[in-house]
Amino acid sequence: MSTTTVSNKISYSEAENQGALVAVKAHLIAAFLVFLLMMLAGATLRAAQGNMAPIGADVFYQFMTVHGAGMIGIAAIAGMAVLWYFLRQYVPLSTKIFWINFGIFLTGVVIILGSVFLGKYGGAWTFLYPLPGISMGAWSTGAAAAFLLGLLIIGTGFLILLLDFGRAILSSYGSFGRALGLPQLFGKEPLNPYHPATVVAGTMVLIVDFIGIAAGAVVLVMMLVNLYNPEFKPDPLLVKNLIYFFGHVIINVAIYSAVVAIYELLPRYTGRPYKTSKVFYAAWFAIVFMVMSVYPHHLYMDFPMPKWAMIGAQILSYGSGLPVMVVTGYGALMLVYRSGIRWNTSAKLLMLSIFGWAAGGIPAVVDSMVSFNRVLHNTMWVPGHFHFYLLLGVLPMIFGFTFYLLNGANGAQEEKPPLTERLGFYSFVGGALLFVGGFLASGASGIPRRWAVHLEEWVPYAQWSTLGAVLVIVGVLLFTLRVLTVLPKAPDPALAPAH
Structure with a gap:
């Protein structure tokens, strides 16, 4: 494919397309099953805090560890499948x-599950130094090493995939800047409104995710060396910076990967093209730097941090979600407005994701303000905000794409969605709002996060969230049953250009 025809789509053989479709379906089926299992683990955690599930503190932290690592990992790989x-x-x-x-x-997942459920590792997915190595007998050095090794293996797989992204993008566009649309942004080339939004997003994901995962690999190796050679003592603040840089990048990239479902599918549902522009290119170019620069808002309480880093993190955090979220949300609304769109399950989920992404970012911006962060950051407010944009932002993007594959090229627009889809959608949405509302209300009331046992006055908040979690699980279970029974046999939707 020459760089003079970058808007054209690549032609593959029928066998190649079928093989690719099978691979994507395998990713999605695995994702739905893991989402369901991790939600059960999360509901158990909230039920335990609500005195509704009698589990010990050791089991609580094991569940918390596998829930955090599992949800982040599966969101990342499912979002990557969409992209x-x-x-x-x-x-x-x-x-x-x-x-x-x-x-x-999958290899890394098996190792992590073994470290948690066989080795009883419960140091949270953040694996903050020096906790993995000083468990006070709660788990062995081997269990901690297995957890870190599992994460390192998973990261290695992602780096290999991202290298293939880089090879493919460079072979088609010649440079990452051209793929991002920078020559058009800066007037070096004529504006092409049909330059693929997916290529812009994919290039941003490649650059940011590669750097983030590479940083994660460095810190994982450092901590593995420390486990078996305690004389090697890495700087704790450096380690914490690397961990939160890696963690913040990988979960945000899950959103930026899955968002291409909006760019690709809403034009098909509305019959209108999604056109790129200089504003679009500028937004994605800005977010390349912003998503890597805002993570220090997790470190406000670490007083040795440089003051300039704290100030920069606060300023950038105010606007980090705006560029891409605004152009995506505005573009989606303009596509839908007076389009006569039929609201099938996929379309509803994609529009829900825009709400979840935008609304879920508001509590995050609040927490990034130093004056609020001092009283909110170590409370349930934080899991409230990230559950908000994960449950109601990222997952609906992934689910919306899945139902597109499941229901065909037109998203079954001429038919009323099956009862399981309709019930699943409303159970999921209602439960998610109740669930995250319980978290945010808990945080506003000063209830700390990561506590296995709650005081009596905190228990009702956990019980409300548990009810919400049950409704979410019912919705995802209905979705999963339909995915398992229909998706494997669903034909290729026979994509047509959106313009």
Whole structure:
């Protein structure tokens, strides 16, 4: 594919398309099953805090560890599956490498599960130094090492996949800047409104995720060395910076990967093209730097941090979610407005994701303000905000894409969605709002996070959230049953250009 025809889609053989579709379906089916299991673990945690599930503190922290690591990992790989499906239409991605990453991911997952449930590791997914090595007998050095090794293996798979992204994008566009639309942004090339939004998003994901995961690999190796050679003592503040840089990047990239479902599918549902512009390019270019620069808002309480880093984090945190979220949300609303769109399950989920992304970011911005952070950051407010944009932002993007594959190219627009889809949607949405509302109300009331046992006056908040979690699980269970029974046999939606 020449760089003079970058808006054209790549042609694959029927066998290649079928192989790619099978790979994407495998990712999505695994994602739904893991989402369901991790939600059960999360509901158990809230039920334990609400005195509704009698589990010990050791089991609580094991569940908390596997829930955090599992949800972040599966959101990352499912979001990447959405991006990969659409990006391969514009650049020549390798299905073999896509499968290799999936196999490496599952290998890492098995090792992590063994470290938690066999080795009883319960140091949280953040694995903050020096906790993994000083468990006071709660788990062994081997269990901590297995957890860190599992994360390192998963990260290695992602790096391999991202290298393939880089190869494919460079072979088609010649440079990452051109793929991002920078020559158009700065007037070096004529504006092309049909430059693929997916390629812009995919290039941003490649750059940011590669750097973030590489930083994670560095800190994981440092901590593995420390476990078996305690004389090697890395600087705790450096380690914490690397961990939160890695963690903040990988979970945000899950959103920026899955958001391409909005760019690709809403035009098909509305019959209107999604056109890129200089504002669009500027937003995605800005977020390349902003998503890597705001993580110090997690470190306000670490007084040795440089003052300039804290000030910069606060300023950037105010606007970090705005560029892409605004252009995406505004663009989606303009596509839908007076389009006569039929609100099938996929379309409803995609529009829900825009609400969840925007509304879920508001508590995050509040927490990033130093005056609020001092009283909110170590409370339930923080899991409230990230559950908000994960449950109601990222997951609906992934679910919306899945129902597109499941219901065909037109999203079954001429038919009323099955009862399971309709019940699943409303149970999921209602439960998610109740669930995150319980978290945010808990945080506003000063209830601390990561406490296995709650005081009596805190218990009702946990019980409300538990009810919300049950409704979410019912919704996802209904979705999963339909996915398991219909998706494996669903034909290729036979994508057509949106313009």
